[in-house]
Amino acid sequence: MLKQLVWIVILLSATSLSAQMLTLKTAIDRTLAYHPDVKTFMLRIRQAEQGYNAAYADYLPQIDLSATYSPTQTFALPQNGVFHTVDKEAWNAGVMLHQKVWDFAKTSSLVEASKIDEDISKLSLEEVRALLAYKVKSLYELLVVQKEAISVRKKDLESKKAFYAQSKALVRQGLKTRADASRFLASVSAAEENLAIAKAAYEKAKMSLSLYMGVSLPENLALQSGTLKKNVRVGKNVEREVLDHNYRVRMDRNTVEKNRLLHQASRSAHFGSIDLVASHTRLDTLNSYNSDYVGVSYNLPLYHGGRLTAQEQQAKIGYQIAQEQRASTALALKEELSGLVIDIRRYDKTIRSKKAQLDSARKTRKVLEARYKEGLATYIELLDSTTLVLNAKLGLLEACYSRSLAIDRIDYLKGKTK
Numbered sequence: 001m002l003k004q005l006v007w008i009v010i011l012l013s014a015t016s017l018s019a020q021m022l023t024l025k026t027a028i029d030r031t032l033a034y035h036p037d038v039k040t041f042m043l044r045i046r047q048a049e050q051g052y053n054a055a056y057a058d059y060l061p062q063i064d065l066s067a068t069y070s071p072t073q074t075f076a077l078p079q080n081g082v083f084h085t086v087d088k089e090a091w092n093a094g095v096m097l098h099q100k101v102w103d104f105a106k107t108s109s110l111v112e113a114s115k116i117d118e119d120i121s122k123l124s125l126e127e128v129r130a131l132l133a134y135k136v137k138s139l140y141e142l143l144v145v146q147k148e149a150i151s152v153r154k155k156d157l158e159s160k161k162a163f164y165a166q167s168k169a170l171v172r173q174g175l176k177t178r179a180d181a182s183r184f185l186a187s188v189s190a191a192e193e194n195l196a197i198a199k200a201a202y203e204k205a206k207m208s209l210s211l212y213m214g215v216s217l218p219e220n221l222a223l224q225s226g227t228l229k230k231n232v233r234v235g236k237n238v239e240r241e242v243l244d245h246n247y248r249v250r251m252d253r254n255t256v257e258k259n260r261l262l263h264q265a266s267r268s269a270h271f272g273s274i275d276l277v278a279s280h281t282r283l284d285t286l287n288s289y290n291s292d293y294v295g296v297s298y299n300l301p302l303y304h305g306g307r308l309t310a311q312e313q314q315a316k317i318g319y320q321i322a323q324e325q326r327a328s329t330a331l332a333l334k335e336e337l338s339g340l341v342i343d344i345r346r347y348d349k350t351i352r353s354k355k356a357q358l359d360s361a362r363k364t365r366k367v368l369e370a371r372y373k374e375g376l377a378t379y380i381e382l383l384d385s386t387t388l389v390l391n392a393k394l395g396l397l398e399a400c401y402s403r404s405l406a407i408d409r410i411d412y413l414k415g416k417t418k
Contacts (some may be wrong), residue, residue, distance in 0.1 A: 021222035024140050027213060027342035028417065031136050032129055034214035041125040047120040048114070058100060058107045067093040077285055086286070093283030094291070101296070104275035109265035116258040126415065127247035132212070134412035139209040139225075139407060144223050145401045146202035152393045153226050155196040159386060160395040187386075189247065193367055228400045228406050233265050234341050235310050240338055243330060244414045252326035259319040266315040335415060340406045344398045347403035358392035 032038055076083045100107060109351040164184035210217045243249055274296065281291040301308060365385040 021224065022217065023224055023418070024137065024227055026132050027140050027209060028136050029212040031132055033134055034081065035212060037128050037132065038125070041121070041128050044116070044122045045125060048118040049373065052111070052114040052118050055107075055111045055279065057109070062098040064096045064098070067091070068095065073285065075315065076284075078312040088284075088286060089266070090285040092281055092283040092285075094279055096277070096279040096387055099276040101274045101276050104268040104271040106265045106268035106273070109261040109268065113258045113261040113265070116254050116261070120254045120258070123247050123251045123254070126417075127251070129417050130247060130412050130415050132359055133417040134408055136209065136212055137408045139205055139212065140223070141401055141404050141408075142205045143202065143209065143221070144225055145397050146198060146205055147221075147223060148397055149198045149227070150202060152390065152397075153191065153198050156386070157188065157191040157195055157389050158363075160191050163386075164188050190360055226405045230404055232342055233408050234410070238341070239334060239337055242333055242410070242413045246333060246413055247415050249326070249333065252322070252329050256319070256322040261320040263312070263315040263319045266308070269311070270300060270301065272382060274298050306327060337413060340410055343406045344403055347406065348398050350399040351396065351403065354392055354396035358389065358396060361385065361388040361392045 012193050069089075072087050073090040075086045075088060077086060078084075088241055164181065165183040165186075167184045206217055206221065275298075276295075277297050279292070280293045283291060366389070368381055368385045371381075
């Protein structure tokens with residue numbers, strides 16, 4: 001019932017996207033509910049559960065039913081010192097029970113290994129969920145940036161169109177040359193091209209997010225602009241948090257333990273097993289009778305062409321590989337995390353610098369606009385000042401986006417989906 005309610009809420013939110021703001025939480029929740037990767041790893045969990053059931057079955061009694069029938073079977077009977085043969089039909093049917101008593105912890109090791117395999121599948125699902133959440137955050141924030149970039153490009157285009165119209169008026173009055181008007185016209189064309197590029201990037205990001213969510217997004221999409229403004233400080237304990245909570249690290253730990261148990265099981269195979277055997281068989285040959293058997297058997301493998309030794313060495317190497325893979329994963333995470341922390345600190349300084357540049361560029365453009373009208377500045381100086389304002393705005397957006405991505409990446413490494 002609870003699952004049905006969740007799906008109803010998700011479907012209602014999907015159908016009302018055209019009338020409501022698309023929040024980051026909605027985008028993540030919809031992706032995690034829809035994306036085929038999540039469904040795939042949920043099926044792998046079920047597959048691992050069946051693997052555990054198959055391994056655990058060795059603890060339980062194994063019962064087999066057998067039957068044979070022969071239309072003609074030859075029997076040799078002694079009579080007065082001479083053997084005579086008799087051809088007669090024969091059949092037998094029976095049931096056998098086989099219960100493992102002790103196999104030197106081989107079965108218990110395999111059962112524990114399969115249980116760990118199930119845990120690894122569950123961690124894999126959470127890893128996929130965290131990765132998808134990170135990708136959705138990246139696309140959503142890219143949409144925010146591109147939407148703001150479109151707004152900046154539109155304002156830049158409007159200002160350059162205004163400069164162009166103003167320059168034409170000044171040319172008619174004989175205060176400026178045609179070169180001024182031509183240069184402003186070229187800047188208008190360049191601004192239109194850049195605006196088209198920004199719109200295309202926005203549409204591509206929107207299409208990607210739409211595919212992740214499995215729902216069409218409306219033309220006029222409202223977004224949370226505050227997603228880029230993350231007030232997060234990277235503390236000294238961030239490395240420990242990542243190594244404690246990262247799903248890949250946890251999977252590697254479980255993989256090491258799983259391979260240790262498999263190695264233990266392969267060693268135990270050398271010592272054979274003690275089994276309880278019971279059977280009841282009905283035979284109808286020359287005579288009809290029942291055959292019953294109850295006993296304990298011990299099977300010790302003596303020679304199998306070196307197969308058991310090779311399997312043991314294979315499991316041992318697998319255990320060693322898992323240990324090295326765990327160390328390699330931890331090393332790669334530390335390296336990536338160090339780079340992200342350095343980048344965040346750099347972006348903090350870049351954002352402060354870009355804000356200062358933007359404030360200065362705006363003031364400079366305002367002065368140059370007045371000077372240009374009075375004939376004290378050239379169109380080149382005015383366009384340069386306009387370009388500085390544009391670059392400062394876009395640079396600030398890019399720095400905020402890059403910083404946000406780095407923070408989102410750290411959250412992903414910590415295993416967060418929200």
